[in-house]
Amino acid sequence: MPQRFLTRSWTLVLLLPLACKDPETAAAQTQATQVQTSLSEGREALTKGNYGRAIAALQKASNAAPESVEPLLLLAEAHRLGGNPGASILTLKQAEGLLPGSDPVIQKQLSELYLREGQGDQAISTLVALRNEGKLSHADILALARLQARQGLAEDAFTTLERILRENPDDAATKTVEAEILLMKGDELLAANLMDRVLQGSPEFTAARLLRARYFLMSGFSDLAEADLQSVPAVDAGTTEVVAMKARVLMALGRPTEAESALKALLQDDEDNAEALAWLADIVRAQGRASEAQQLVDRALHLQPRLARGLYVRGRVLEDQDDARAAEDSYRFALKAEPGFSPALSRMWRLHLKAGRKPEAQATLERLMGLGEAAVEDKAALANLYAQFETQLPRGKKLIEEALQREPQNPEYLRIQKALDKATPKKKKAPTGPLIIRGGRR
Numbered sequence: 513m514p515q516r517f518l519t520r521s522w523t524l525v526l527l528l529p530l531a532c533k534d535p536e537t538a539a540a541q542t543q544a545t546q547v548q549t550s551l552s553e554g555r556e557a558l559t560k561g562n563y564g565r566a567i568a569a570l571q572k573a574s575n576a577a578p579e580s581v582e583p584l585l586l587l588a589e590a591h592r593l594g595g596n597p598g599a600s601i602l603t604l605k606q607a608e609g610l611l612p613g614s615d616p617v618i619q620k621q622l623s624e625l626y627l628r629e630g631q632g633d634q635a636i637s638t639l640v641a642l643r644n645e646g647k648l649s650h651a652d653i654l655a656l657a658r659l660q661a662r663q664g665l666a667e668d669a670f671t672t673l674e675r676i677l678r679e680n681p682d683d684a685a686t687k688t689v690e691a692e693i694l695l696m697k698g699d700e701l702l703a704a705n706l707m708d709r710v711l712q713g714s715p716e717f718t719a720a721r722l723l724r725a726r727y728f729l730m731s732g733f734s735d736l737a738e739a740d741l742q743s744v745p746a747v748d749a750g751t752t753e754v755v756a757m758k759a760r761v762l763m764a765l766g767r768p769t770e771a772e773s774a775l776k777a778l779l780q781d782d783e784d785n786a787e788a789l790a791w792l793a794d795i796v797r798a799q800g801r802a803s804e805a806q807q808l809v810d811r812a813l814h815l816q817p818r819l820a821r822g823l824y825v826r827g828r829v830l831e832d833q834d835d836a837r838a839a840e841d842s843y844r845f846a847l848k849a850e851p852g853f854s855p856a857l858s859r860m861w862r863l864h865l866k867a868g869r870k871p872e873a874q875a876t877l878e879r880l881m882g883l884g885e886a887a888v889e890d891k892a893a894l895a896n897l898y899a900q901f902e903t904q905l906p907r908g909k910k911l912i913e914e915a916l917q918r919e920p921q922n923p924e925y926l927r928i929q930k931a932l933d934k935a936t937p938k939k940k941k942a943p944t945g946p947l948i949i950r951g952g953r954r
Contacts (some may be wrong), residue, residue, distance in 0.1 A: 547576045554567075554573060563594035566594075588601075601626070604618050616647040616648070623639050636665070639659070650685075651685075662852045694706065695884035698881065700727070718754065721744050722753065728740065730886065732888050734764040735765070752788055755775060755788070759791055763798065784815055786816040791821065792808055793822075794828060796808060797829055797832065818845075820853040821846075824842070824843060824856045827842030828859070830842060843860050847860070854885035858880060865893070870897060873893075888919075899934075908928075912925060
């Protein structure tokens with residue numbers, strides 16, 4: 513449980529002097545004891561994952577001590593873990609109303625809940641207010657900039673970064689986020705050069721290694737991505753983020769057995785790691801073991817019912833079973849939980865296209881491009897739609913040229929390039945004969 517929930521100064525108002533023995537004090541003392549008992553029950557239930565019991569105990573504590581913030585904070589956490597973010601948001605707002613000014617801990621919790629509910633704009637406005645009040649840490653500012661970029665607000669993201677870039681222009685973490693924003697904007701060359709510079713100065717900076725590995729993977733250079741991951745310091749090599757990226761790269765290299773082994777090793781140390789379970793489920797599914805994949809994803813979603821990757825993998829299982837409608841619903845749930853979840857977007861554009869919903873497919877692909885998560889295949893598909901709609905043709909040509917650099921003889925890519933050329937209006941030739949100037953009567 514987060515340390516901030518263990519002891520808060522305002523709980524001291526519940527502890528009355530034991531020396532006073534008058535009836536009112538005795539009654540208040542009894543009430544304080546009941547509140548502390550309910551709080552202890554709630555904490556214990558939270559630790560054991562019994563969220564229903566925790567909610568009941570903490571609601572009792574809050575009712576008995578309506579001026580205390582601690583029971584409300586714990587109750588909000590119980591609602592969140594129990595899969596009811598709406599109730600968690602309302603409870604946090606109730607707690608906030610008891611405090612003078614804006615509490616950064618509560619505000620950051622609210623922003624996290626807004627994100628889980630797909631309310632990115634509300635999350636950003638909450639964090640921007642804290643930023644303007646100087647209540648965000650360096651790490652929080654970087655997270656805000658990344659969030660703004662993922663919501664399509666690249667210029668706002670750069671504005672947020674400027675605040676810390678001025679103080680320390682060579683900070684590796686800040687420059688890495690800057691490179692990530694550039695990738696989302698489509699400035700891949702600038703981003704690549706910046707990542708190279710960061711790693712030249714800080715070769716053991718894991719966040720930059722991961723970002724460049726993702727860039728290489730999305731660009732079709734899986735071997736270079738693997739090389740970057742092999743350079744991750746040993747202290748970070750066993751984290752979920754690094755192991756998951758490693759598994760992703762190994763799958764792209766056609767080595768699913770190694771990917772599966774890496775995730776199983778991670779789960780040996782943390783068997784309730786829902787993210788790792790979902791990754792493993794997807795790898796098992798890709799190898800044709802549908803029943804095992806379903807069991808793994810069910811475990812992941814039992815631990816985290818709104819886990820985007822778990823919902824996505826469930827959709828993949830359903831899609832493999834030719835249940836496109838249920839698969840699409842599952843992808844939509846994943847995107848509601850995490851609007852910028854690129855794997856679900858990557859499947860959604862295909863379903864849109866298969867159902868004849870070309871404008872929706874184009875919008876989804878453009879969203880992928882905006883996140884910096886479009887693979888070569890995604891870019892070629894978007895170029896093809898531009899050719900069909902005869903729109904954004906220069907951009908379409910750039911995308912298909914990039915795809916052809918990877919696969920120069922790909923017949924589909926060559927067809928798309930030809931279609932784009934055909935759709936592009938031809939420039940009228942300037943006249944080459946003598947210029948005849950005709951005069952008029954005066």
